Amino acid sequence: MKIAIIIPAHNEEQFIHLTLDSLVQQSLAVTQIVVVDDNSTDRTFEIASSYSTSLPIKVVQTLSSAENVPGSKVIHAFNYGLAQIDLAGFDIICKYDADLIFPSDYLEQVVDHFDARPLGEQESDRIGMVAGHCSILKEGQWEIENQNNPDHIRGALKAYRRECFEQIGGLQASIGWDTIDEMLARFYGWQVITIPELYVKHLKPTGAAYNSRSKYLQGEAFYKMRYGKLLTLITALKMAWSKKQFQLIPDYLKGYQLAQKKNLAPLVTEEQGRFIRKYRWKGIKSKLGL
Structure with missing residues (x-):
């Protein structure tokens, strides 16, 4: 399979x-790599360009705000890189962060899972997204990052079957993009697979570069995904508990309220919103043994 x-x-x-x-x-060679140097002020471009003899790499530069606004900045850069390739010429499209260390068989395992259920078989068996899990260095030991979940692929290491990527309409330049993509994939009948025991070293903790101006955006994402107030509250409680940052709860709720007050346009249709809510409630009930 051809991998970009x-x-x-x-x-x-x-x-x-x-x-x-x-x-x-x-162990499995990639077909094309595009590094998007997004308004860097350091040696990112120079370092990435030095790999031109060892990888099929193209390094491009784009300008954006220096502020790391969750979702928006990274996806604008990703989409700029996407425009540099002929999408139809690839089987798998990956969005990877620049602070990961992959085990040597990572791509091979990802492709094996895509190959296990090729297109043309039953629609319910189609695999649209595959990834491993993130680990972080903590007190000298690599540990599973606490935001890992068996049914969620982290935004740092997304891999899409091209047909799935096209059907979901690509990636939304908004906070919450890395949940919306999975939910839309499921909505259209694609499976989202995480590979147990396949760990990538994540060199920067998630959200380390975010600033205080970003604190309401997660609540805005819940609104844009049509969660509704009660599901937003439950999700805010769960996320704050997993991060052990309980001050996030009022921030998430206020973000939802601000988005509602501004009447921001949702990122999913009403039908897709119903599917997302049903999926989330099913997960909650399952964890409660109901």
Whole structure:
């Protein structure tokens, strides 16, 4: 299968060589890599460009705000990179962060899972997205990052079957994009698969670069996904508990209220919103043993 990897990168000189080194060492070769140097002020472009003899890599530059607004900045950069390739010429489209270290068989395992259920079989068996899980360095040991979930692929390491990627309409430049993509994939009958025991080293904790101006955006995402107030409250409680940051609860709720007051346009249709709510409630009831 032909694989295209797009890597948005903003001031990643400390880590990007580790990510690219791990891609050089893959047991299954990638077809094309596009690194998008997104308004970096360090040596990101220079370092990425130095891999031109060891990887099928193209490094491009784009300008954006230096502020790391969750969802918006990274997806604008990703979409710029996506425009550099002929989408129809690839089977798998990957959006990977520039602060990851992949095990040498990572791509091979991902492709094996896509190959296990090729297109043309029963629609309910179609695999649209595949990934491993993130681990972080904590007190000298690599541990599973607490935001991992068996039915959720982290935004840092997305891989899509091209047909699935096209059907969901690509990626939304908004906070919550890495939940919307999965929900829309499921809505259209695609399976979202995470591979147990396949761990990628995540060199920066999720959200480390976010600032205080971003604190209401998660609540805005709940509104845009048509969660409704009660599901937003439950999700806010769950996320705050998992992060052990209980001050986030009023921030999430206020973000939802602000989005509602502004009457922001949802990112999914009413039918898709009903599907998302039903899926979320099913998960809640399952965890409660109902």
